[in-house]
């Protein structure tokens with residue numbers, strides 16, 4: 157028997173439990189980071205009505221993750237983008253986004269049998285602040301590599 161708690165699947169289960177109405181599709185894309193510096197992006201239809209090629213009926217947001225993102229960073233990148241999907245196209249990095257981002261990380265920690273540490277929560281608040289202000293995130297010894305927009 158081989159058992160592997162694949163972190164992306166665990167995070168997606170957490171998101172569905174926290175936000176049962178969330179309807180999003182996650183796709184891997186090539187070259188997004190090279191083109192615009194983002195490891196992740198959440199896409200909604202704009203006023204022009206033209207849909208992204210990966211859009212599907214029934215979803216309310218499309219999440220793009222750069223396939224070259226470091227594997228260990230993907231859960232945080234995805235949590236960031238899922239929080240955008242929860243907050244909606246006008247939510248930016250404001251309070252609804254921040255609450256969802258923190259809740260997703262807390263659920264992810266609990267899914268792995270531990271409560272989020274004070275250090276993790278402080279780091280997540282710093283990441284939200286960086287997302288809000290555009291200030292670069294340059295931690296010493298962090299295991300989180302953010303990059304969503």
Ligand SMILES: [Zn+2]
Nearest residue numbers: 236287304305
């Ligand atoms: Zn963002």
